[in-house]
Amino acid sequence: MGNVWAIAKELKLNFSSLEEIAALPYTISYVVRKQMQIVSFNELPKEKRPPDTLVWWGTPEELDNWLDKVFDIKNPISREVLIREDEIE
Amino acid sequence: MSSRIDRNDVDIFRLFYYADEFTISGKNGKTLKVYIRLVGDSELNQARVFALRESRKMRDKLKNPDSDEALAFLPNLDDFSKEEIIQLILSAKSGEILRQANRDVKITLPTEINSDASLEEQEEYQKEVDNFDEVYNNRLTERISQLIVNEEEKLKELSIDKLKQICLDSIINQIAESVMMDKFRQMCVYFGTYKDKNYTNRLFKSFEEFDKIPPEIKSQLIACYNKLDIGDIELKK
Numbered sequence: 001m002g003n004v005w006a007i008a009k010e011l012k013l014n015f016s017s018l019e020e021i022a023a024l025p026y027t028i029s030y031v032v033r034k035q036m037q038i039v040s041f042n043e044l045p046k047e048k049r050p051p052d053t054l055v056w057w058g059t060p061e062e063l064d065n066w067l068d069k070v071f072d073i074k075n076p077i078s079r080e081v082l083i084r085e086d087e088i089e
Numbered sequence: 090m091s092s093r094i095d096r097n098d099v100d101i102f103r104l105f106y107y108a109d110e111f112t113i114s115g116k117n118g119k120t121l122k123v124y125i126r127l128v129g130d131s132e133l134n135q136a137r138v139f140a141l142r143e144s145r146k147m148r149d150k151l152k153n154p155d156s157d158e159a160l161a162f163l164p165n166l167d168d169f170s171k172e173e174i175i176q177l178i179l180s181a182k183s184g185e186i187l188r189q190a191n192r193d194v195k196i197t198l199p200t201e202i203n204s205d206a207s208l209e210e211q212e213e214y215q216k217e218v219d220n221f222d223e224v225y226n227n228r229l230t231e232r233i234s235q236l237i238v239n240e241e242e243k244l245k246e247l248s249i250d251k252l253k254q255i256c257l258d259s260i261i262n263q264i265a266e267s268v269m270m271d272k273f274r275q276m277c278v279y280f281g282t283y284k285d286k287n288y289t290n291r292l293f294k295s296f297e298e299f300d301k302i303p304p305e306i307k308s309q310l311i312a313c314y315n316k317l318d319i320g321d322i323e324l325k326k
Contacts, residue, residue: 023288025107025127027319034325052198056325 103319108288111313113306123292123310124283127317132280139296140273144265151261162264166253174252175244179237181259184266186240190232196225275299275307278314 041049048070050063058066067073108126115121128136150158166174179186199217202210244252279299282292293299299307 023129026130026133027104027107027127027324029130030324031104053195 103323107317109313109317110286113309113313115306116303123313124286124288125278125310125313125317126281126283126288127314128277128280133277136273136276136280139276140269143272144269147268148261148265151264163257163260166256171249171252174249174256175241178244178252178256178259179240181256181263182240184263186233186236190229190236193232193236194225194228196228274311274314278307278310281314282310 038055041055050058050066054062054066108124111123111125113121113123147158150156151163153159164177169177199214199221202214206214244255247255276296279291279293279296282299284290284292293302
């Protein structure tokens with residue numbers, strides 16, 4: 001939502017509240033999300049970016065598989081957080 | 090002009106035409122002014138969940154051979170020949186085959202040219218873009234024919250009883266999909282139809298109220314909503 005708000009401000013769209021942005025038609029929020037996705041893919045080195053056909057016509061699973069393949073992720077990353085009982089207030 | 094990929098012919102204002110005032114006419118000649126807007130993400134998701142539940146209900150009814158729906162919508166296959174049943178299955182599976190063909194056809198988009206490309210290179214690129222739809226559609230048609238032939242060959246190997254079962258399942262799938270699409274669209278129209286130009290008061294108190302309106306009014310509302318909506322391909326531009 002924050003991103004939509006930022007883009008709306010940049011586009012000088014006159015929304016006076018977050019509720020109005022929440023009521024944005026799904027078409028506009030789709031375009032905003034897709035734009036954000038493309039911007040983040042463009043931050044990757046060229047050879048690791050998914051091809052256009054995959055970006056526009058692939059399924060989310062196909063995109064995930066592509067990214068796992070180019071970053072050589074075989075197993076999902078797991079992290080552990082240790083919390084000691086005496087640290088809990 | 091390629092409809093799938095050419096992003097130069099996009100009318101950006103189309104994206105911002107998402108709400109308008111419409112006039113609906115009744116059989117008695119009376120008219121009603123309504124305000125319709127495209128739904129947001131949250132309502133879209135609610136419509137999707139509702140439509141899935143409705144298609145599930147219809148599927149369950151169709152699977153019960155004693156239900157009114159099964160009697161009304163499912164054919165008695167005892168009167169059909171093996172060849173006719175195969176054709177029925179292929180027809181009921183046409184949507185599925187089209188989706189599969191779309192998934193199978195992998196075609197590379199024309200490579201974008203450098204910003205300092207010569208005029209000739211730009212012309213070549215534009216030609217590739219303009220021909221893309223034709224090339225894609227030819228490949229798609231080829232793949233569809235191939236899938237139909239493969240499916241037909243597989244079906245020919247099966248017994249008539251097995252074919253009857255596949256046929257009923259395919260018709261049930263087709264009906265459930267159609268219910269899903271209809272209910273999804275109707276729920277979106279219910280969510281998106283208002284009686285005031287500020288889009289604050291919905292025209293219908295509930296979906297049930299919307300569902301009971303005469304079909305000719307409902308279809309006008311749906312047609313108005315469709316005027317605002319943007320198809321998948323246009324949206325991706």
